[in-house]
Amino acid sequence: MQYFLTILLSGLLAGVMYAMVAIGFVLIYKASGVFNFAQGSMVLFAALTFVTLTEHGVPFWAAFLATVAVMIAGAVIIERLVLRPLADRSPLTLFMATLGLSFVIEGLAQLLMGTDVHQLDLGIDDLPLDIAGLQLSQFDLFASAVAIGLVVVLSVVFDRTRIGIALRAVADDVLAAQSIGIRLPVIWRIVWSVSGVVALIAGLLWGARQGVQFSLTMIVLKAMPVLIIGGFSSIAGAIVGGLLVGATESLADIYIGPLVNGAVSNWFAYILAVGFLLIRPSGLFGDRTIERV
Amino acid sequence: MSSTTLSAPATAALPRTARRALAVVLGLAVLLLPAFADEYWLNSILIPTIVMGLAGIGLNLLMGYAGLVSLGSAAFMSIGAFSAYNLLLRTPWLPLPLALIVAGLIAAVAGLLFGLPSLRIKGFYLAASTLGAQFFFEWLFTNFAWFSNHSLTLTISAPRLEIFGIDLRPAPGRYLLVVATTALLYWLAANIVRSRIGRDLMALRDMDKAAAVIGIPVASRKLLAYAISSFYAGVAGALFAFAYLGTSDAHSFDLDKSFEVLFIVLIGGSASLFGNFLGAAFIVLTPIFLTRLVELLGLSAVFDNGFLINLEHVLFGLTIVVLLIREPDGLAQMLRAIRARWAAWPLRA
Numbered sequence: 001m002q003y004f005l006t007i008l009l010s011g012l013l014a015g016v017m018y019a020m021v022a023i024g025f026v027l028i029y030k031a032s033g034v035f036n037f038a039q040g041s042m043v044l045f046a047a048l049t050f051v052t053l054t055e056h057g058v059p060f061w062a063a064f065l066a067t068v069a070v071m072i073a074g075a076v077i078i079e080r081l082v083l084r085p086l087a088d089r090s091p092l093t094l095f096m097a098t099l100g101l102s103f104v105i106e107g108l109a110q111l112l113m114g115t116d117v118h119q120l121d122l123g124i125d126d127l128p129l130d131i132a133g134l135q136l137s138q139f140d141l142f143a144s145a146v147a148i149g150l151v152v153v154l155s156v157v158f159d160r161t162r163i164g165i166a167l168r169a170v171a172d173d174v175l176a177a178q179s180i181g182i183r184l185p186v187i188w189r190i191v192w193s194v195s196g197v198v199a200l201i202a203g204l205l206w207g208a209r210q211g212v213q214f215s216l217t218m219i220v221l222k223a224m225p226v227l228i229i230g231g232f233s234s235i236a237g238a239i240v241g242g243l244l245v246g247a248t249e250s251l252a253d254i255y256i257g258p259l260v261n262g263a264v265s266n267w268f269a270y271i272l273a274v275g276f277l278l279i280r281p282s283g284l285f286g287d288r289t290i291e292r293v
Numbered sequence: 294m295s296s297t298t299l300s301a302p303a304t305a306a307l308p309r310t311a312r313r314a315l316a317v318v319l320g321l322a323v324l325l326l327p328a329f330a331d332e333y334w335l336n337s338i339l340i341p342t343i344v345m346g347l348a349g350i351g352l353n354l355l356m357g358y359a360g361l362v363s364l365g366s367a368a369f370m371s372i373g374a375f376s377a378y379n380l381l382l383r384t385p386w387l388p389l390p391l392a393l394i395v396a397g398l399i400a401a402v403a404g405l406l407f408g409l410p411s412l413r414i415k416g417f418y419l420a421a422s423t424l425g426a427q428f429f430f431e432w433l434f435t436n437f438a439w440f441s442n443h444s445l446t447l448t449i450s451a452p453r454l455e456i457f458g459i460d461l462r463p464a465p466g467r468y469l470l471v472v473a474t475t476a477l478l479y480w481l482a483a484n485i486v487r488s489r490i491g492r493d494l495m496a497l498r499d500m501d502k503a504a505a506v507i508g509i510p511v512a513s514r515k516l517l518a519y520a521i522s523s524f525y526a527g528v529a530g531a532l533f534a535f536a537y538l539g540t541s542d543a544h545s546f547d548l549d550k551s552f553e554v555l556f557i558v559l560i561g562g563s564a565s566l567f568g569n570f571l572g573a574a575f576i577v578l579t580p581i582f583l584t585r586l587v588e589l590l591g592l593s594a595v596f597d598n599g600f601l602i603n604l605e606h607v608l609f610g611l612t613i614v615v616l617l618i619r620e621p622d623g624l625a626q627m628l629r630a631i632r633a634r635w636a637a638w639p640l641r642a
Contacts, residue, residue: 035420085618092362093617095420096559099552100613107606115599221428221548224421266432270425277410277422 007250013140015246016147017209020202021223022230022238023150024195029232030171031191032083033091037098040220041105042196046071047203047212048109051118064200071196074105079188087184106217117213122204143205150201151235154194158235163190171233225273231283240284245269323472327465335464336537337581340471342573344532347475349557349569350482351525356555357563358486359518360498361411365423366554368430369523370530371546372400375440377531378449382442389456393474397527403430404523411515415501427548434543441542448542451535467536474532478525482566485521494518495564526554559613562623571624575612580605 021039028036049070053063078101086097124142158164169177170187178184206216222245230241249265257264276283327335352366377396380387387395407426411419434440434447441447454461454470461470485491493514496504505511534541553576561572583605587596596604620626634641 082614082618089617089621092360093621095362096555097614097617099555100559100610100617103552103606103610104614105610107603107610110603111600111607115603221424224424228418228421260436264432267425267428270421270428274407274410274422274425277414277418281414281418 004251007254008247009136010140011247011250012243013137013144013246014250015226015243016140016144016239017202017205017242018219018222018226018245019239019242020143020147020150020198020205021219022226022242023147023154023235024198024202025223025227026232026235026238027154027191027195027198029227031167031187032094032170034083034094034098035091035232036195037095037220038102038105039195039199039223040217041102041109042071042074042199043203043206043219044212044214044216045074045105045109046196046200047120047207047216048113048118050200050204051120051207051212052113054120055118067200068197071200072193075192075196076189078192079185083188083192084185102217102220106214110214115214117211118207120204120207120212122208124208139208146201146205147239150198151239154235167191222269225269227283228273229276229283231285234283234285237283237285245272248272324469327468332464335468338577340464340468340537341533342570342577343471343475344529344537344573345553345557345576346561346570346573347478347532348526348529348554349561349573350479350566351522351529352554353558353561353563353566353569354482354485354494354525355518355522356558357565358491358498359494359515361408361515361518362419363423363519363522364420364548364551364555365407365425365427366526367530367546367548367550368423368426369400369404369526370533370550370554371430371434371543372403372523373397373527373530374534374541374546375434375449375543376400376527377535378451379440379442382452385453389454389461389470393528393531396531397524400527400530401520401524404519404526405516408516408519411519412512424548427551431543431547446542448540449534450540454535471532471536474528478528479566482525486566490514490517556609556613558623560616560623562625563621565623565625568623568625568628571628575624576609579608583608 021043024039024042025036028034028039046067050063050067053066054060058066082097082101083094086094124139128137158167166177166182167187167190169180169182170184174184177187202219203212203216206219210216226238226241226245228241229244230237230239249268252268253263253265256268326339330339348366348370351369352363355361355363373396376399377392380392380395381389384392403426407422410422438444438447441449451462454467456470459466461467493504493509496507496509497511497514497518501511530546534545538545557569557572557576559572560575561568561570580601583601587593587601616623
């Protein structure tokens with residue numbers, strides 16, 4: 001039982017990390033109905049920029065702010081060059097565009113900053129803590145604290161501020177939002193910037209865990225089932241989906257894995273997601289507006 | 294398909310008999326090519342272009358014509374490859390063409406299964422289901438050695454490649470196998486597109502509610518689209534494994550390969566059969582061109598392989614984005630525009 005709980009908890013904490021990435025998706029999806037496949041490459045780009053800066057002796061916060069500036073600049077460029085010309089196209093076209101974009105961003109990131117694996121030390125030890133007999137990593141606890149903080153901040157921004165309400169208006173009805181004077185390009189720039197910052201935070205946490213390297217882009221693939229299970233349009237859903245995927249994945253690896261020759265975590269989340277698609281297509285927390293047949 | 298109207302001025306430029314003659318000449322040229330082309334051209338350019346073009350047709354039938362997404366083309370290619378391998382190995386009496394067909398059918402059944410969510414959802418949500426297929430089959434073929442006949446490296450290579458006792462393993466033989474298979478399947482695809490099934494699929498793509506109203510069986514047509522698409526992917530996968538790579542494993546058909554097929558469709562042009570070969574040529578030639586360019590400029594020491602791969606990614610990505618913005622119907626549409634202009638010359642098309 002103790003063992004089971006330890007596995008479950010470590011899975012849940014890994015799930016928090018998935019959720020971090022998924023939140024970036026939800027932001028953009030809510031405001032523009034685009035599934036941003038480039039989120040993973042944005043994570044890589046942000047983390048690489050940050051690491052390159054700190055390795056050149058830039059202090060932590062200066063590097064952080066500089067990377068935020070870079071991500072905002074990137075958001076403005078993407079909005080102007082990619083999103084605006086594609087404004088009235090189908091969601092599928094936009095999805096393909098972000099797929100192309102992800103190749104550009106990851107290619108550029110590695111052309112500019114190299115393909116080496118960088119170590120990233122955030123100054124938090126990855127020591128196992130013993131809490132009530134359960135082995136927990138201090139780092140994982142820190143990561144979940146950051147994720148929870150991020151969610152609180154984002155929910156407050158979404159619910160209480162003028163910009164947040166404008167975002168929700170756009171998400172609700174683009175034409176109506178525009179007709180009352182909300183400027184779509186501004187909104188897009190803001191959400192892409194914010195998800196760039198979320199990408200940076202996710203990149204730092206993931207990068208500290210497994211090194212800043214190309215495989216960071218792969219977390220985009222983990223975020224997809226998270227989103228389907230949680231629902232594309234809900235931040236809370238992203239968290240719950242992340243936890244669910246993290247937990248079931250590590251449990252499946254331990255309990256199903258041995259029955260079928262090895263780790264199943266590569267695809268298990270997807271099969272789970274396909275199950276959700278068949279039974280509850282809008283996910284646990286998603287709006288019912290998802291296009292159904 | 295829009296080309297029926299668009300190509301009208303172009304066809305007017307050449308009378309029917311002339312077009313037939315041109316087709317015959319082209320066909321002969323393609324068949325006689327191995328006599329002139331060297332090994333490198335066949336192995337590194339022609340065979341991969343044609344095979345990937347065939348995989349592109351598979352995805353295009355699904356995405357371009359039926360409007361359904363797949364990010365798992367490579368998974369169905371791998372099913373075709375591993376099925377063909379096991380068929381050739383375990384049923385020695387089965388001739389090669391039949392083995393290819395059965396391998397395609399096995400891939401079609403898998404495609405049908407992973408297409409089931411399309412009955413309830415639309416759009417890019419389907420991408421998740423096909424991504425699931427991508428990861429699942431890569432895992433399956435890596436973790437169960439039976440599929441690769443318990444070979445230690447988990448690789449497969451064609452146990453035999455012959456038709457009527459003719460050995461097809463030399464480059465010209467493999468080329469002709471690929472050309473003949475692709476020509477047949479191209480002809481089949483052209484007929485599917487023009488048949489009732491193709492029209493139904495296009496109606497579904499354009500407005501599924503209207504399609505349902507006029508009595509098109511939406512569910513079975515969608516599943517059929519997945520099955521046909523996966524059949525093509527399966528045959529292409531078997532050819533890719535045996536006629537191009539020679540030796541391959543589950544990772545020869547990874548997510549990048551799926552993206553490659555997707556890019557072929559996007560670059561070549563959705564809802565165009567010929568465009569797939571333009572897209573495939575682009576995908577195959579760009580890396581070769583880049584490498585040659587760097588060699589020519591004498592910069593091989595400065596730009597290593599990793600640099601070139603990243604540059605390639607940037608180029609592919611940019612091409613996709615620019616084409617989506619400027620010419621959503623891809624290279625095929627550009628070609629049509631050029632043909633139309635030539636047909637109307639010196640007037641403006």
